[in-house]
Amino acid sequence: MALIIELPHVGESVVEGTIGKWLKKPGDQIERYDPLVEIVTDKVTMEMPSPVSGVLSRIIAEEGETIPMGAPIAEFETDDPLPPSDKKISSEPEATPPPVGTTGYLVKNVAPVGPTGGGPDGEPVISDTPTTTPINNDSPVVSKREQPNSQRLSPAVRRLAQENNVDVSAIHGTGVGGRITRDDVMASISTPQTTPTSNPADSEDTILKITPIRKMIAEAMVRSVSQIPHAWSTIETDVSSLVIVRSTHRKAFIEKESVELTYLPFIIKMVVESLRENPTLNATWGGDTIILKNRINIGVAMAGPEGLIVPVIKDADRLSIVGLAHAVSDLTFKVKNRKLSVEDVQEGTFTVNNTGVLGSISSQPIINYPQAAILTTEAIQKKPVVIGDGIAIRSIMNICMSFDHRINDGAESSTFLQSIKRRIESINLDTPVY
Amino acid sequence: MAVISVIEAVRSAMQEEMRRDKSVFVLGEDVGKRGGVFLSTQGLIDEFGESRVIDTPLAEASIMGIALGAAFKGMRPIPEVQFSDFVWPSINQLVGEAARARYGSNGQLTVPMVVRIPYGGGIRGGLYHSQNVESFFFHVPGLKVVSPGTPYDAKGLLKSAIRDDNLIIFLEHKKSYRLVRGEVPEEEYTIPIGPADVKRQGSNITVVSYGLMLHHCLEAAELLSQEDVDVEVVDLRTLRPLDTETIINSVKKTGKILIVHEDNLTGGVGAEIAAIVADQAFEYLDGPISRLCGPDIPTMPFAQSLEDAYLPNTDKVAAALRELAQY
Numbered sequence: 156m157a158l159i160i161e162l163p164h165v166g167e168s169v170v171e172g173t174i175g176k177w178l179k180k181p182g183d184q185i186e187r188y189d190p191l192v193e194i195v196t197d198k199v200t201m202e203m204p205s206p207v208s209g210v211l212s213r214i215i216a217e218e219g220e221t222i223p224m225g226a227p228i229a230e231f232e233t234d235d236p237l238p239p240s241d242k243k244i245s246s247e248p249e250a251t252p253p254p255v256g257t258t259g260y261l262v263k264n265v266a267p268v269g270p271t272g273g274g275p276d277g278e279p280v281i282s283d284t285p286t287t288t289p290i291n292n293d294s295p296v297v298s299k300r301e302q303p304n305s306q307r308l309s310p311a312v313r314r315l316a317q318e319n320n321v322d323v324s325a326i327h328g329t330g331v332g333g334r335i336t337r338d339d340v341m342a343s344i345s346t347p348q349t350t351p352t353s354n355p356a357d358s359e360d361t362i363l364k365i366t367p368i369r370k371m372i373a374e375a376m377v378r379s380v381s382q383i384p385h386a387w388s389t390i391e392t393d394v395s396s397l398v399i400v401r402s403t404h405r406k407a408f409i410e411k412e413s414v415e416l417t418y419l420p421f422i423i424k425m426v427v428e429s430l431r432e433n434p435t436l437n438a439t440w441g442g443d444t445i446i447l448k449n450r451i452n453i454g455v456a457m458a459g460p461e462g463l464i465v466p467v468i469k470d471a472d473r474l475s476i477v478g479l480a481h482a483v484s485d486l487t488f489k490v491k492n493r494k495l496s497v498e499d500v501q502e503g504t505f506t507v508n509n510t511g512v513l514g515s516i517s518s519q520p521i522i523n524y525p526q527a528a529i530l531t532t533e534a535i536q537k538k539p540v541v542i543g544d545g546i547a548i549r550s551i552m553n554i555c556m557s558f559d560h561r562i563n564d565g566a567e568s569s570t571f572l573q574s575i576k577r578r579i580e581s582i583n584l585d586t587p588v589y
Numbered sequence: 590m591a592v593i594s595v596i597e598a599v600r601s602a603m604q605e606e607m608r609r610d611k612s613v614f615v616l617g618e619d620v621g622k623r624g625g626v627f628l629s630t631q632g633l634i635d636e637f638g639e640s641r642v643i644d645t646p647l648a649e650a651s652i653m654g655i656a657l658g659a660a661f662k663g664m665r666p667i668p669e670v671q672f673s674d675f676v677w678p679s680i681n682q683l684v685g686e687a688a689r690a691r692y693g694s695n696g697q698l699t700v701p702m703v704v705r706i707p708y709g710g711g712i713r714g715g716l717y718h719s720q721n722v723e724s725f726f727f728h729v730p731g732l733k734v735v736s737p738g739t740p741y742d743a744k745g746l747l748k749s750a751i752r753d754d755n756l757i758i759f760l761e762h763k764k765s766y767r768l769v770r771g772e773v774p775e776e777e778y779t780i781p782i783g784p785a786d787v788k789r790q791g792s793n794i795t796v797v798s799y800g801l802m803l804h805h806c807l808e809a810a811e812l813l814s815q816e817d818v819d820v821e822v823v824d825l826r827t828l829r830p831l832d833t834e835t836i837i838n839s840v841k842k843t844g845k846i847l848i849v850h851e852d853n854l855t856g857g858v859g860a861e862i863a864a865i866v867a868d869q870a871f872e873y874l875d876g877p878i879s880r881l882c883g884p885d886i887p888t889m890p891f892a893q894s895l896e897d898a899y900l901p902n903t904d905k906v907a908a909a910l911r912e913l914a915q916y
Contacts, residue, residue: 255592257741258788259771261804311844311875331916337844337875 158231160206162194162216162224172196173221174228183211187235192228209233305333305441315340325374327382333442368461379524383440386560387519390572394535395550397421397582404588412477419509420479422532423453425578427472430505433571437504438527440561454503454523455483459490465523466495467503476588511535511552518555528558528568530575552579593773596766598740599629599705602747603667605777607637610665613751616643616652617669617705626671627707627766649675653682653704660702661690665751673708673760674720687756688731700756703747709762709801709851711900715891721852721883726758727829727861733782734829736760738803740771742826745780753782760828762801762851769804785832787839791821794914795839797862798849799825802901806849809906818914828858836862837870844875845913849906854882876916881909 162172175193179185191205209231216228305328308316312335316323319340326343328335356362365373401418408416430437434447451472454465466486468474474482489495506523511534518531533553540549554575558568593601607613614637615630621644624631634642645652649670656666670676676683683704690698710719726734733755737743743761750757788803789810798806803824810820821839825832840846846866848859859880866878881901883889890896 255770255772257590257739257772258807259739259741259769259804261801261808262768262770309844309875310872314872334916336916 156232156234157212158207158209158233158235159215159227160191160229160231162222162226162228163203171221171223174216174218175200176218177214178202179205179211181211181213185209185211185231205231207231207233207235209235305335308335309337311337312340315344319344325378328442330442332444333440366461368459368464372462375524376521379521383522383524384560385519385522385557386565386568387555387557388565388568388572389517389553389555390576392552392554392576392579393540393549394418394552394579397579398535398550400582400584400586403584408477408480408588412480414480414484416480417483418532418535419455419483419507420476421582422509422579423455423468423471423479423483423507424474424476425575425582426505426507426530427451427453428578429571429574431472432574433567435563435567436528436558436571438562439504439525440527440559445562448504450502450504452502452504454500454506454526455486456506456508457487457490460493464490464495464500465503465506466490466499467501469502476586506530507532510555516553520555520557522557522559526559527562528556528571531555590772590774592770593740594767594770595737595740595743595761596627596629598744598773599747599761599766600631600633601773602744602751603630604633604636606748606751607633607641610751612663613665613667614641614643614659615667615669616645616656618645618647618652618671620644620669625669627763629705629707629761629766630669649677649679650682653679653687656702656704657682657687657690657700660687660700660756661698665701665703667703667705667751670704670706672714672718672720672763673706673722674717676706676722680725683732683756683758684726684729688729691755692731699754701754703750703753703757703759705747705759705761707761707763707766709764710889710896711764711801711851713891713893713896714763714889716888719889721850723758723760723828724852724857727858729829732756732758732829733827734758734760735782735827736762736799737826738762738765738798738800738824739769740773742780742786742824744773745778746782746826749779749782752779757782760800765801765804769801780826783827783830783832785835786824786826787821787835788824789820789822791819791843793819793843794845794847794910795821795823795836795843796847796849796906796910797823797825797836797839797859799828799858800851802849802851802906805901805903805906808903809910812903812907813910813914816911818910820910825858831858831862831865833865833869836866840866840870841873844873845879845916846874847879847881847906847909847913849881849901849909851883851900853885854880855885857882876913879909879913881906 173195175195177192178190185191185205185208187206187208188204190202192203194201194203211229212232213230215230216222308323312323315337321340321343323335326335326339329339330336397418401416405416430451435445437451438445438447450470453468453471455468456463456465466489468479468482471479486499489499503523503526505526506529508520508529508531510518510531514534516533516536518533520529520531522529533555535550535552537548538551539546540551554572556568556572603615615633619626620630621634621639621642630642652668656668659666687700687702690700706722708721723734723736726732735746735750735757737746747759750759789807791810796806806822810822813820821843823835823839848862850857850859852858859882863878863880883899886899889899
């Protein structure tokens with residue numbers, strides 16, 4: 156098809172050019188970018204490359220002729236489309252400007268001023284590169300920083316909390332990594348914090364003063380229940396074999412280790428092994444992430460002299476059943492004698508509670524905030540059960556679990572419980588205790 | 590009101606001041622007969638003659654030195670550096686001499702001089718036609734540095750600069766010359782040198798900028814408003830002296846600040862603002878002070894794709910704002 160080539164705009168203040176010398180003649184087969192013609196302007200003399208491939212069919216502007224920018228200079232016979240950047244670039248904005256104001260706006264599609272005061276390149280643009288190249292816009296030149304620690308409080312948060320007497324530990328953080336943001340504090344100021352509901356007493360009621368520990372337990376329970384969506388699951392385990400194993404080892408254990416051998420170390424061991432396989436049960440909710448805790452620190456709920464307390468066995472996955480028995484015994488001793496340190500109750504990642512010792516057969520425990528789950532071992536009962544086509548008397552123990560339904564669904568929690576059940580039911584006299 | 594471009598605003602400011610005050614004159618390369626390579630002085634030589642619109646040789650140190658001498662003698666010169674990249678030969682005259690003359694002479698010498706400097710990239714100018722030089726002057730006591738981003742600000746600030754008795758480095762982003770248009774009143778007006786301008790009120794996050802980047806920040810603010818993030822846009826307008834009060838008040842309101850400039854990151858205007866904010870608004874910060882700037886590369890690239898990768902743009906500003914807002 157026939158295509159007219161125009162004199163390109165080479166400078167804003169340059170409005171016309173003179174044809175110097177034609178470097179090709181009509182009938183020549185020309186490749187794109189071949190030098191086509193010399194153009195002389197008041198600023199510079201330059202060679203114009205051909206914008207298309209094809210045959211030069213006709214010269215329109217003769218040598219020595221002065222013509223304005225944009226005027227036709229030649230005709231080509233070609234199948235190439237003219238590259239868009241070769242079209243005449245208007246120095247006026249194309250669209251009528253929107254309502255403007257003194258702030259103004261950025262015009263698009265206007266030839267910006269080139270380096271020597273000329274058009275976009277000071278020469279006709281015939282390049283292949285599109286004018287808007289795809290570039291990476293989503294990693295701006297901002298220094299990369301570490302993930303913020305969700306426990307850290309920014310200066311603004313500290314100041315606002317102090318000025319407004321706000322307890323930040325009760326605020327749910329919506330920032331990155333669960334960080335408490337300034338807006339979170341502001342929101343909790345405007346919606347009054349859930350102050351502990353107090354119910355009125357009648358005149359004949361007896362009022363008990365509460366200890367600081369009871370107050371702490373109350374606050375912890377409220378925080379856990381209000382911030383974690385609890386879901387529950389229960390399974391039965393056949394502990395007949397475990398009962399035999401324990402009673403078999405018990406006497407020798409007391410003599411050798413001077414420590415009572417209870418079911419708890421066995422349970423904790425199986426729980427810990429199942430946690431290794433199901434890391435989302437040893438985790439915490441991070442706001443917009445789930446944080447899988449690296450260490451497995453098992454909290455063991457105990458009745459302390461003043462109330463519930465949960466000392467922690469650190470790195471319980473590194474202990475054998477005997478090691479766990481000692482650990483439990485040590486913690487029990489400390490609890491009874493009020494010798495627990497702050498470290499002993501910190502950094503737990505999962506909690507086990509032996510509610511069965513008090514006769515309970517089913518529980519819905521409250522998760523130890525901010526863990527992912529809590530597990531109870533209920534009372535062992537001898538029951539008739541169907542095995543095969545017959546009936547046998549077996550020792551049955553329920554295991555109940557409450558879990559944070561944000562982190563795990565029924566599927567994960569069931570998988571976890573089933574793996575514990577499997578492990579407990581396969582405990583036998585060959586199971587290594589040391 | 591008339592809607593004009595930055596170049597028209599600059600030209601109009603010079604014309605009005607030259608009519609008002611006979612001691613005002615223009616000098617520089619190609620400013621006379623050609624009317625300036627950007628046409629910023631087009632028509633002035635016809636109206637005011639060769640003695641007030643002077644075509645100089647290619648000799649920046651001489652241009653500035655001669656302007657300085659004229660200023661000492663009570664004239665009000667407006668020397669032009671044709672491209673910021675060419676200012677280096679004249680640094681001694683400007684920083685070593687002009688900036689110190691008033692102080693050094695105990696006030697006997699004044700320097701009522703406006704050095705107009707087209708600067709900035711995005712026009713495929715490569716190494717010699719794209720430089721950002723503002724941070725060098727920003728550092729120097731004894732002068733003022735102005736960088737308007739809109740036609741309204743450019744005209745008002747240039748008129749104030751010409752009337753000011755001090756050395757003023759007046760930076761005009763060359764890409765904004767024709768690419769930024771805005772309303773400018775018919776009546777006479779000036780804008781004081783110093784105060785910044787909050788171009789857009791917001792409550793969640795502050796972005797501070799100047800020059801051409803201001804418009805990318807405004808566009809990014811629009812994008813973020815559709816994502817329920819309310820961005821406050823502060824246009825510095827004057828770099829030295831910095832309007833720290835406006836900046837600090839904004840940070841106190843939002844708790845988060847992003848500084849955007851085309852100039853290289855290290856030691857740019859953003860670094861000083863970050864230090865000031867950390868010093869004076871520490872208790873109000875809810876997120877790290879962030880900067881989105883040109884990378885520390887010796888030159889803006891010539892290849893289009895690389896130049897685009899180098900420069901901040903609306904999407905990059907929006908991404909940085911988003912990241913900080915979510916912190």
